Amino acid sequence: MTNPTLAPLTLGLAGYGTVGTGLARILHENKANVMARTGREIHIRTVLVRDTAKKRNYSLPEGATLTDDPDVLLNDPAINVVVELMGGIETPYALIERALKAGKHVVTANKALLAEAGAPLFALAAEKNLHLAFEASVCGGIPVVQTLREGLVANHILALVGILNGTSNYILSEMSSKGLPYESVLRKAQELGYAEADPTLDVEGIDAAHKLALLIRLAWGHVVPFEEMPVQGVSQIQPKDIAFAREFGYHIKLVGSAKVENGKLEAGVYPALVHQDFLLARVNGAFNAIRIHGDAVGPLFLHGKGAGDLPTGSAVAADIFAIARNANPNNTGFSSSAGEAQLPMLPQSETTSPYYIRLQLPDSPGVLRDVAAIMAENDISVAQAIQRGDACDYDQSEAPACVPFIIMTHEASTKSIEQALRSLEERGLSKVKPVFYRVLEKER
Structure with a gap:
């Protein structure tokens, strides 16, 4: 039942594409579940779009109005939560910043914005004690944000x-x-x-x-x-x-x-x-x-x-439900004093793992001996190797013929692998640029 002491939660939706229409459908079709979970009604009041004349895949929620003016959404004191589902960086950034400054909670699915320019927005949300929720930004319907954060x-x-x-x-x-x-x-x-x-x-x-x-x-x-x-x-x-x-x-x-x-x-x-x-x-x-x-x-x-209207809409709805239940903001899972720390990144050259390497070698005596020597010079231990008679990626009319040679190494640094492959090319042992990929470490 609806809690009579809780006023309805009113949403302003920015974007009414795949995810926006999915959210509207979930709130409409699961209305009873919304009340059972939150004790209050949740309404979409305003939907901000670029083109108000464009035909939508899902009808506008009952009682909602369509606008192409952000001010209509941002200046409405009845709207408690702005849901940003527009995509891009600059325009959504300005919208979210203004919403937070106006005292409105924000829910977003915009991973590019948060990854590249989210730090000031998280700081502003913490300062205002507001939600800047982003479950839908990572892996669609999988609740990984809540799992890590809580x-x-x-x-x-x-x-x-x-x-x-x-x-x-x-x-x-x-x-x-x-x-x-x-x-x-x-x-x-x-x-x-x-x-x-x-x-x-x-x-x-x-x-x-x-x-x-x-x-x-x-x-x-x-x-x-x-x-x-x-x-x-x-x-x-x-x-x-x-x-x-x-x-x-x-x-x-x-x-x-x-x-x-x-x-x-x-x-x-x-x-x-x-x-x-x-x-x-x-x-x-x-x-x-x-x-x-x-x-x-x-x-x-x-x-x-990881995507789609209903899976991603489900993740957006989960954040909205948390706000509806008056949960305290816990946007990043850490106190504001810890949220801006930085760890030094390990240079890619210093990372280590086993490697897969595909070489295209001239079919000549002594080539494999020379390859093994170069690997040893760079502290690379070979775990397995196979030679195949498949065609290589260059003109086979050239002499000598080409032989694909595939190596699986034991753990080695990226720097060592790159140095060894560079040596192979410089000495004419690799007919074309070698292919190499990391091998994922064993699960602990």
């Missing part, structure tokens, strides 16, 4: 690793199961609506890096300068590397990972070989997943839909 508050987070972008995961899953090249799978993803017309943010790892930056803040209370985050996407991955990885018992996944060791943060987004026995290796299609390791609770695994 459920694991008693833990020191040792490490986290996840598949944070559904588009890239769909592409790699299709390439793996059907042996198709990247370009054709990308076209299919665009046709199905999994990928944008310009897929750069997804396929080059930028979207995943935005989410990772927010997860790091929630896990350790540290702000990562986004430009310092090492990021590599999936657009250069070839079916042959997926096939070779499978021979060793691995799947290639785009992962975002972070851990703190010896006072330094090691974090980045990159394609990695994930052993077929790991749960992450079995996450296929446009799904997200994240593995969090806490010192008290041990490893946790969260898996679900």
